[in-house]
Amino acid sequence: xxxxxxxxxxxxxxxxxxxxxxxxxxxxxxxxxxxxxxxxxxxxxxxxxxxxxxxxxxxxxxxxxxxxxxxxxxxxxxxxxxxxxxxxxxxxxxxxxxxxxxxxxxxxxxxxxxxxxxxxxxxxxxxxxxxxxxxxxxxxxxxxxxxxxxxxxxxxxxxxxxxxxxxxxxxxxxxxxxxxxxxxxxxxxxxxxxxxxxxxxxxxxxxxxxxxxxxxxxxxxxxxxxxxxxxxxxxxxxxxxxxxxxxxxxxxxxxxxxxxxxxxxxxxxxxxxxxxxxxxxxxxxxxxxxxxxxxxxxxxxxxxxxxxxxxxxxxxxxxxxxxxxxxxxxxxxxxxxxxxxxxxxxxxxxxxxxx
Numbered sequence: 001x002x003x004x005x006x007x008x009x010x011x012x013x014x015x016x017x018x019x020x021x022x023x024x025x026x027x028x029x030x031x032x033x034x035x036x037x038x039x040x041x042x043x044x045x046x047x048x049x050x051x052x053x054x055x056x057x058x059x060x061x062x063x064x065x066x067x068x069x070x071x072x073x074x075x076x077x078x079x080x081x082x083x084x085x086x087x088x089x090x091x092x093x094x095x096x097x098x099x100x101x102x103x104x105x106x107x108x109x110x111x112x113x114x115x116x117x118x119x120x121x122x123x124x125x126x127x128x129x130x131x132x133x134x135x136x137x138x139x140x141x142x143x144x145x146x147x148x149x150x151x152x153x154x155x156x157x158x159x160x161x162x163x164x165x166x167x168x169x170x171x172x173x174x175x176x177x178x179x180x181x182x183x184x185x186x187x188x189x190x191x192x193x194x195x196x197x198x199x200x201x202x203x204x205x206x207x208x209x210x211x212x213x214x215x216x217x218x219x220x221x222x223x224x225x226x227x228x229x230x231x232x233x234x235x236x237x238x239x240x241x242x243x244x245x246x247x248x249x250x251x252x253x254x255x256x257x258x259x260x261x262x263x264x265x266x267x268x269x270x271x272x273x274x275x276x277x278x279x280x281x282x283x284x285x286x287x288x289x290x291x292x293x294x295x296x297x298x299x300x301x302x303x304x305x306x307x308x309x310x311x312x313x314x315x316x317x318x319x320x321x322x323x324x325x326x327x328x329x330x331x332x333x334x335x336x337x338x339x340x341x342x343x344x345x346x347x348x349x350x351x352x353x354x355x
Contacts, residue, residue: 108354141288170194178237
């Protein structure tokens with residue numbers, strides 16, 4: 001595929017990316033796409049696969065001018081850039097833009113905020129990349145609870161040898177809200193531990209349940225019925241108008257006492273006041289919370305000090321292999337894009353569904 005004037009499409013990297021990944025992309029793009037990556041225009045990273053970089057980073061006047069010139073030429077972007085102001089639209093700074101590859105799975109809300117719902121733009125996401133680390137976080141939370149990790153930690157710290165009886169996962173029921181790629185991997189791992197798995201989905205029926213890998217699928221109208229069956233609830237759905245405040249006081253009241261609650265979705269899916277009440281009145285026995293309505297979590301938040309909460313700084317999805325996996329998706333998509341086979345691109349964002 002070429003652009004107007006038969007020039008090669010320009011690909012610009014707008015967020016931190018390993019040089020090895022850039023070189024892989026250059027190999028695929030050789031002779032067909034101009035790849036632009038200037039490390040000094042991007043913030044230093046805080047950890048492996050950090051796509052935001054240090055908050056204090058600012059560009060010099062020269063760096064800003066170069067960054068904006070690259071955006072003005074770009075047909076393809078690696079991540080949406082941070083725009084100069086809320087009034088600036090992405091097409092104001094990148095008028096040639098045709099496709100954005102994001103480094104996150106949940107970009108529906110960002111696309112909505114940028115006013116891109118009805119525009120001619122391809123957006124592909126990192127959907128599926130985070131399934132493994134997130135499923136491991138789910139099992140970490142469950143095992144911490146059933147094996148009473150915090151008790152063991154306290155006893156070891158105090159040099160105290162007191163025998164006790166723990167619990168086990170086989171025979172327990174996990175409920176999943178959002179049986180997409182992440183939810184399916186969570187279900188697969190839970191079943192390997194001997195758990196039964198049920199889920200809330202748009203489509204139901206035995207055939208669909210087998211396809212997803214769960215014992216039964218419930219509809220939105222059956223949410224509370226599903227919750228009443230669960231020993232563990234895992235949220236891994238996207239944040240959309242349909243899921244906002246899905247888990248409210250009524251939902252918590254439908255749950256068993258002592259349920260394990262795990263949120264690897266987005267904070268606004270849960271009413272936090274109701275969550276706090278459920279954590280303190282015995283409804284929730286233990287919770288693993290990777291996301292909150294406001295992030296970073298305020299230092300004065302009561303969630304920090306609850307003994308039955310594991311707070312994770314929205315990092316359960318991040319693993320050292322993340323950028324390599326996203327690069328795999330991008331390289332496949334780049335071949336499709338250049339061949340005019342956009343329908344074969346992976347992880348195409350559904351603008352109406354927001355995921």
